[in-house]
Amino acid sequence: EPEVTQTPSHQVTQMGQEVILRCVPISNHLYFYWYRQILGQKVEFLVSFYNNEISEKSEIFDDQFSVERPDGSNFTLKIRSTKLEDSAMYFCASKRGENIQYFGAGTRLSVL
């Protein structure tokens, strides 16, 4: 069964460093999303991406964040200068057209 793949599963970084979280969405999907979940809190929307541009972004998704689809398969989330409060699970999701989003297993980001 096709699945959304995220790498790495765990990323440890120092405050102020740049990180790139990678996702390979399901191959025939057209819409791509990033969500995050701070430990013990709810899953929160960050950004949606369609047709090589951002469709919608939340207040969390400030200038420190960017997304890119550099080729036909990868979808990345970059955080330019990480803060302690960026520590969370980051989930990538994708969907084809109907409103069912499929999630990856997540990347746990630890900012020290």
Add this chain to the structure above:
Amino acid sequence: QKEVEQDPGPLSVPEGAIVSLNCTYSNSAFQYFMWYRQYSRKGPELLMYTYSSGNKEDGRFTAQVDKSSKYISLFIRDSQPSDSATYLCAMSESGTASKLTFGTGTRLQVTL
């Protein structure tokens, strides 16, 4: 008022019990309603998907949506220890790129 409210639990039931999980919401524009299951430090896994009001059944799981009351439910019949997880309700408005808005999740423990 939070956009989506969900009792965080934890909810502990004996094996074989019927489980009822619920969410209320305030945004009348929500049209799509989903239940995801999440195991510890894993990504949300889609369980049930419903469009607008009504019931949907899949095996031991039944999802109900009452848009007039802004209330959704998930029933699990003959609960099993393997059902122990956190259950997340999620909703979205119409529109193909629409983001999901999640509840906080209800932690369920099914005991032998």
